[in-house]
Amino acid sequence: xxxxxxxxxxxxxxxxxxxxxxxxxxxxxxxxxxxxxxxxxxxxxxxxxxxxxxxxxxxxxxxxxxxxxxxxxxxxxxxxxxxxxxxxxxxxxxxxxxxxxxxxxxxxxxxxxxxxxxxxxxxxxxxxxxxxxxxxxxxxxxxxxxxxxxxxxxxxxxxxxxxxxxxxxxxxxxxxxxxxxxxxxxxxxxxxxxxxxxxxxxxxxxxxxxxxxxxxxxxxxxxxx
Numbered sequence: 289x290x291x292x293x294x295x296x297x298x299x300x301x302x303x304x305x306x307x308x309x310x311x312x313x314x315x316x317x318x319x320x321x322x323x324x325x326x327x328x329x330x331x332x333x334x335x336x337x338x339x340x341x342x343x344x345x346x347x348x349x350x351x352x353x354x355x356x357x358x359x360x361x362x363x364x365x366x367x368x369x370x371x372x373x374x375x376x377x378x379x380x381x382x383x384x385x386x387x388x389x390x391x392x393x394x395x396x397x398x399x400x401x402x403x404x405x406x407x408x409x410x411x412x413x414x415x416x417x418x419x420x421x422x423x424x425x426x427x428x429x430x431x432x433x434x435x436x437x438x439x440x441x442x443x444x445x446x447x448x449x450x451x452x453x454x455x456x457x458x459x460x461x462x463x464x465x466x467x468x469x470x471x472x473x474x475x476x477x478x479x480x481x482x483x484x485x486x487x488x489x490x491x492x493x494x495x496x497x498x499x500x501x502x503x504x505x506x507x508x509x510x511x512x513x
Contacts (some may be wrong), residue, residue: 296485303486303495307390311383318383319375325492326366329500332482332493333362339477366500372502379479381510384438388446389459389506391434393499396460397467399423399430403463416471424464431460463498463506 310321337358377386403426404419408480435456439448446452470493474482483491493500 295489299486299489304394308387311378311387318378322374323367325496326371328485328492329366329496330359330363332491334359335482335491336473336477339479340473355450369504370500373507377503377507377510384469385446386503388434388438389503390499391437392431392456392459393463393502394461395430395433396427397495397499398462399426399428402426403429413468414470415475418511419468419471424475427464428457430461431456441455455506458509459506463502466498466501469501470494 310318340358374386377389400419400423404423407420407422407426409420409422411417412421412424432453435446435448435452436448470482474480481490482493485491486495489495
């Protein structure tokens with residue numbers, strides 16, 4: 289248990305450090321990184337769908353076509369919605385604001401893990417047995433921490449007010465929902481992780497399932513408010 293936690297911490301630090309370098313690098317580097325990320329996520333979606341269609345995947349043209357049809361959904365979403373919106377936020381709002389949104393998702397995940405493991409209690413849903421009601425509440429509470437931090441930086445347009453608190457809570461809600469949706473697909477496919485590229489975490493999709501839904505949603509909130 290302790291060894292697994294250490295792996296998660298080390299991997300998380302490396303991932304976040306890499307992301308900081310990418311997001312504050314040149315625009316072209318950020319754009320290229322989005323493309324690489326998109327292909328990696330689609331490959332992991334492919335792993336899920338191969339399990340969903342079963343053994344007929346290799347022997348039936350009909351099911352191969354079904355798999356191609358299924359793959360068009362995440363491919364279209366990742367590249368035409370998540371990728372474009374992420375790049376648009378990066379250009380219009382700046383890399384720091386995009387970092388703020390992703391930080392909400394990260395702290396949502398941390399809050400769910402820490403509070404869920406510490407408090408435990410009633411299970412949230414059968415879709416993901418490890419998730420608890422206390423963990424979900426912890427996710428909402430922890431999602432406000434980035435707002436406090438970025439407000440204290442003083443060089444952003446963020447203020448600690450009720451509107452921005454609601455913004456954080458809504459982003460957290462969508463992030464948790466995205467996490468549950470991917471957990472539902474993994475449960476149906478009878479797999480624990482979407483990959484094994486990240487020690488202690490699994491696949492890239494396992495760590496970004498909430499982010500790929502929360503970022504486009506944040507753009508919707510920005511347009512509304």
